[in-house]
Amino acid sequence: MKYMLLIYSRESAWTEEESMACREASSAVCHELAAKGQFRSASPLHPVATARTVRVRNGKRLITDGPFAETTEQLGGYFIIDVPDLDAAIAVASRLPPAAKGTVEIRPLFHLEGLPPERLAQRDSVAAAAETQYMFLCYDDEEAWNRAGPEALRAAMQEAVELTLELDRQGKFLSASPLHPVATATSVQVRNGKKHLIDGPFAETREVLGGYYLILARDDQEAIGIAARHSGARVGAVEVRRVVEMPGLASLGQATE
Amino acid sequence: MSHDLPAIIDSIYRAESRRVFATLVRLLGDFDAAEEAMHEAFASAVEQWAADGIPDNPRAWLVSAGRFKAIDAARRKGRFQELQPEIAGRIDQVASSNAAKAGEDIEDDRLRLIFTCCHPAIDPSIQLPLTLREVCDLTTEEIARAFLASTSTMAQRIVRGKAKIRDAGIPFVIPTAEELPDRIESVLTVIYLVFNEGYSATSGESVTRSDLSGEAIRLGRLLVELLPEPEVMGLLALMLLQESRRSARTTADGDVILLEEQDRELWNQGLIQEGQALVERALSTRRFGVYSVQAAIAAMHASARQASQTDWRQIVALYDALLTINPSPVVELNRAVAVAMCDGPEAGLVLIDAILNRGDLKEYHLAHAARADLCRRLGRTEEARAAYEDALALARQEPERRFLQNRLAQFQMRKS
Numbered sequence: 001m002k003y004m005l006l007i008y009s010r011e012s013a014w015t016e017e018e019s020m021a022c023r024e025a026s027s028a029v030c031h032e033l034a035a036k037g038q039f040r041s042a043s044p045l046h047p048v049a050t051a052r053t054v055r056v057r058n059g060k061r062l063i064t065d066g067p068f069a070e071t072t073e074q075l076g077g078y079f080i081i082d083v084p085d086l087d088a089a090i091a092v093a094s095r096l097p098p099a100a101k102g103t104v105e106i107r108p109l110f111h112l113e114g115l116p117p118e119r120l121a122q123r124d125s126v127a128a129a130a131e132t133q134y135m136f137l138c139y140d141d142e143e144a145w146n147r148a149g150p151e152a153l154r155a156a157m158q159e160a161v162e163l164t165l166e167l168d169r170q171g172k173f174l175s176a177s178p179l180h181p182v183a184t185a186t187s188v189q190v191r192n193g194k195k196h197l198i199d200g201p202f203a204e205t206r207e208v209l210g211g212y213y214l215i216l217a218r219d220d221q222e223a224i225g226i227a228a229r230h231s232g233a234r235v236g237a238v239e240v241r242r243v244v245e246m247p248g249l250a251s252l253g254q255a256t257e
Numbered sequence: 258m259s260h261d262l263p264a265i266i267d268s269i270y271r272a273e274s275r276r277v278f279a280t281l282v283r284l285l286g287d288f289d290a291a292e293e294a295m296h297e298a299f300a301s302a303v304e305q306w307a308a309d310g311i312p313d314n315p316r317a318w319l320v321s322a323g324r325f326k327a328i329d330a331a332r333r334k335g336r337f338q339e340l341q342p343e344i345a346g347r348i349d350q351v352a353s354s355n356a357a358k359a360g361e362d363i364e365d366d367r368l369r370l371i372f373t374c375c376h377p378a379i380d381p382s383i384q385l386p387l388t389l390r391e392v393c394d395l396t397t398e399e400i401a402r403a404f405l406a407s408t409s410t411m412a413q414r415i416v417r418g419k420a421k422i423r424d425a426g427i428p429f430v431i432p433t434a435e436e437l438p439d440r441i442e443s444v445l446t447v448i449y450l451v452f453n454e455g456y457s458a459t460s461g462e463s464v465t466r467s468d469l470s471g472e473a474i475r476l477g478r479l480l481v482e483l484l485p486e487p488e489v490m491g492l493l494a495l496m497l498l499q500e501s502r503r504s505a506r507t508t509a510d511g512d513v514i515l516l517e518e519q520d521r522e523l524w525n526q527g528l529i530q531e532g533q534a535l536v537e538r539a540l541s542t543r544r545f546g547v548y549s550v551q552a553a554i555a556a557m558h559a560s561a562r563q564a565s566q567t568d569w570r571q572i573v574a575l576y577d578a579l580l581t582i583n584p585s586p587v588v589e590l591n592r593a594v595a596v597a598m599c600d601g602p603e604a605g606l607v608l609i610d611a612i613l614n615r616g617d618l619k620e621y622h623l624a625h626a627a628r629a630d631l632c633r634r635l636g637r638t639e640e641a642r643a644a645y646e647d648a649l650a651l652a653r654q655e656p657e658r659r660f661l662q663n664r665l666a667q668f669q670m671r672k673s
Contacts (some may be wrong), residue, residue: 086376087427089426090378180425181420181424183417183420183421184420196379197378199378200381
């Protein structure tokens with residue numbers, strides 16, 4: 001099963017050295033997972049100060065500076081892994097240094113038919129210095145979708161699939177997936193060497209993370225333009241975050257392609 | 258023989274349906290599919306056994322039939338549902354690899370199911386109803402009644418728990434030896450909660466509630482059989498020893514009878530002996546914990562033919578051990594009561610007042626009731642009366658309230 005691990009912690013809680021050590025330790029975990037064919041992708045994200053949040057209402061784009069929700073701990077990075085079950089995902093999450101400082105939220109990916117194949121592994125070899133990697137974090141109101149019914153949800157997902165196919169044709173697509181509902185989330189914290197699990201997401205909000213995209217764009221402007229085309233932007237919100245590209249990490253996912 | 262078939266299938270259903278279900282959950286990875294397959298397997302047993310006779314191993318037959326029914330169902334639904342290739346693939350895969358061990362693994366499957374329902378990634382408020390529903394086969398209505406919650410609340414929790422197990426990929430496994438100490442705790446907690454729910458409901462209003470204790474003991478026995486760890490034995494012993502006093506601890510009207518006033522002839526000696534043997538086994542490992550020590554205390558009471566023969570000195574020592582493992586004000590309170598029995602009410606009262614003055618247990622009715630009892634024995638009537646009133650203001654259960662009201666009434670009588 002594929003899982004997304006979302007890394008939440010207080011940005012200010014990390015010194016420069018601690019950040020570097022964390023990246024090294026995380027990268028070691030990635031290499032270990034890759035050796036077992038369990039690694040898909042991972043990256044830190046640029047600080048939330050650089051985030052933009054996009055909503056589309058009545059055909060109009062509403063863009064706000066900053067993340068989707070102001071929280072004391074911020075989303076600082078992600079991992080996507082392919083492991084046999086939740087216990088294995090928890091074991092990986094609890095080994096990541098941020099689990100000891102903040103929270104690692106584990107979300108199972110929802111398998112959506114029709115998405116283009118992932119292009120992340122090729123990213124290292126593509127000398128696309130002119131393009132920056134962005135992550136879109138798609139926040140939805142699950143209740144609103146439940147009320148709208150399965151047909152509306154299917155139509156929105158189909159629209160998202162078409163957007164990814166178009167981006168793929170333009171060479172801008174890297175990866176995307178919806179997540180299972182937030183009720184399937186498990187949050188992991190490690191304190192004094194002891195592992196604590198919480199049934200549920202890192203933060204209880206009305207709009208919840210329902211999926212992600214990883215894409216390439218020339219600049220923030222273009223990224224925001226693409227984000228506004230995601231079907232969920234008309235109902236929920238899309239947070240646009242610049243990805244910190246770690247040299248050598250992207251190609252690790254190759255083994256599993 | 259054949260005219261008895263419906264009755265035979267009925268009794269097989271009662272004895273085996275949850276075991277068959279547990280195995281199907283493991284094979285299919287989906288509670289709802291397993292429930293449906295289990296019922297279809299029994300339905301086809303009615304037809305096939307009438308024609309071919311009852312198979313040598315009905316359980317294995319039912320598991321095998323259920324598995325094929327599930328494959329059929331997944332293929333039927335598959336044309337319309339997106340998730341189908343995943344499920345059908347999984348069933349085919351497991352079906353071939355598990356064909357051989359379907360029979361022998363079944364008891365383990367029930368244990369797997371308990372660990373799955375009590376997985377720490379599932380909210381504690383969901384673990385309990387989920388275990389009762391999926392492992393013990395109580396209906397949602399029964400669970401709701403037992404916990405005084407609405408059926409829709411309980412149904413929601415159960416549905417959410419099942420969805421989490423399926424979609425988040427919680428595995429159907431008995432944890433490894435190194436994970437076990439962490440994982441066994443929540444399983445034991447859930448079983449003891451089930452027991453207490455059935456045991457503390459002394460009003461006798463609901464049959465379901467005393468059934469809960471029996472269900473917890475059954476799970477406890479199953480656990481001991483499969484995992485003879487000291488704390489697992491300790492919990493079963495504790496439940497058996499408490500259960501042994503069930504018919505002595507209330508009057509016919511449901512009023513509370515204190516331990517020292519119970520008719521010890523009514524204690525169930527069979528349960529006591531089984532409990533005491535388990536306590537000895539648990540303590541001899543020297544790796545015991547809170548349940549074993551509590552069981553040892555219960556065993557001390559059980560071995561006293563009369564209340565006056567109770568070895569209170571030994572009980573105080575056991576509470577000391579309990580305080581080292583699990584320091585808590587409630588344990589301190591119980592220790593204080595035991596000290597009062599050894600060294601006199603004055604000594605116990607000093608300890609209880611120290612707890613209360615610290616600010617602990619102020620809202621706990623039993624702390625005030627214990628204080629009241631010691632004051633009463635010391636002849637400090639006014640203080641006793643005030644403490645009984647404090648206890649009464651905090652007590653919620655009807656039989657306990659009646660007990661406290663009786664004690665207060667006795668003061669009135671003596672006065673007049």
